Amino acid sequence: MDKTLPSPADRFLPLIEALSEADLRSEIEAPDRLRMASGLHRGKRLDVAYAPFDHVNREARVVIVGITPGRQQMANALLECHRQLRAGADPSRALAAAKVHASFSGPMRANLVAMLDDIGVARLLGLETTAALWEEASDLVHFTSALRYPVFVDNKNYSGAPSMLQVPQLRQELETWFGAEMLDLRDALFVPLGPKVGEALAWLAPRLGVSEDRILTGLPHPSGASGERIAYFLGRKPAELLSAKTNATRLDAARSDLVSKISKLGA
Numbered sequence: 254m255d256k257t258l259p260s261p262a263d264r265f266l267p268l269i270e271a272l273s274e275a276d277l278r279s280e281i282e283a284p285d286r287l288r289m290a291s292g293l294h295r296g297k298r299l300d301v302a303y304a305p306f307d308h309v310n311r312e313a314r315v316v317i318v319g320i321t322p323g324r325q326q327m328a329n330a331l332l333e334c335h336r337q338l339r340a341g342a343d344p345s346r347a348l349a350a351a352k353v354h355a356s357f358s359g360p361m362r363a364n365l366v367a368m369l370d371d372i373g374v375a376r377l378l379g380l381e382t383t384a385a386l387w388e389e390a391s392d393l394v395h396f397t398s399a400l401r402y403p404v405f406v407d408n409k410n411y412s413g414a415p416s417m418l419q420v421p422q423l424r425q426e427l428e429t430w431f432g433a434e435m436l437d438l439r440d441a442l443f444v445p446l447g448p449k450v451g452e453a454l455a456w457l458a459p460r461l462g463v464s465e466d467r468i469l470t471g472l473p474h475p476s477g478a479s480g481e482r483i484a485y486f487l488g489r490k491p492a493e494l495l496s497a498k499t500n501a502t503r504l505d506a507a508r509s510d511l512v513s514k515i516s517k518l519g520a
Contacts, residue, residue: 471507
């Protein structure tokens with residue numbers, strides 16, 4: 254894996270600074286000049302757009318990995334980058350400031366914190382709670398995505414279909430950009446958000462010599478749609494009250510495996 258890959262930021266930051274805010278918003282809705290790559294898969298159009306998610310916190314001990322930035326996250330990052338550049342910020346500062354994490358706010362953040370604390374991540378890091386990763390201990394965390402740059406399927410947010418491992422264009426995005434991050438942060442803990450991201454990391458890690466023990470696969474996705482699974486995982490809802498869609502046995506096995514991984518890492 255080439256760790257000296259040229260950053261797309263070198264190409265796109267001058268454009269972001271030059272565009273008017275109105276033109277930038279048009280690009281967010283239908284990427285054209287910010288489009289990095291396009292392709293077709295089974296009749297569906299796949300587009301990869303640039304947004305300033307290049308900044309990597311190489312001191313991080315925890316890496317939280319989503320699937321790909323959605324359009325709202327893309328908009329937040331591009332508009333902040335545009336504001337920073339127009340105000341005279343240098344590129345590295347603009348990139349760092351632009352890497353906002355709206356997806357990890359509100360109830361989603363609270364759910365993730367509760368689960369990470371429950372399996373022992375806070376203790377491993379020497380923190381009272383992993384909520385500190387968003388505050389005074391933010392230097393310990395890196396937020397990223399398996400597909401670093403926003404992916405759209407027929408101009409809609411990509412949510413895992415088609416599988417990034419089955420589409421060469423998407424697999425290359427995973428290997429090129431997230432692969433470089435994984436190598437840089439190989440001694441960190443990786444927290445994949447959702448099974449699609451977990452599958453991608455499980456596929457990539459052995460190819461890079463990264464231990465599977467450092468990947469915390471099996472946490473329920475912290476979104477509200479996973480509320481019942483999260484409640485059971487945290488012991489807030491008994492098995493006998495679960496709906497048929499929630500597999501208690503699978504969640505028990507996942508939690509046991511995660512607690513064991515954290516315990517071994519802290520030994």
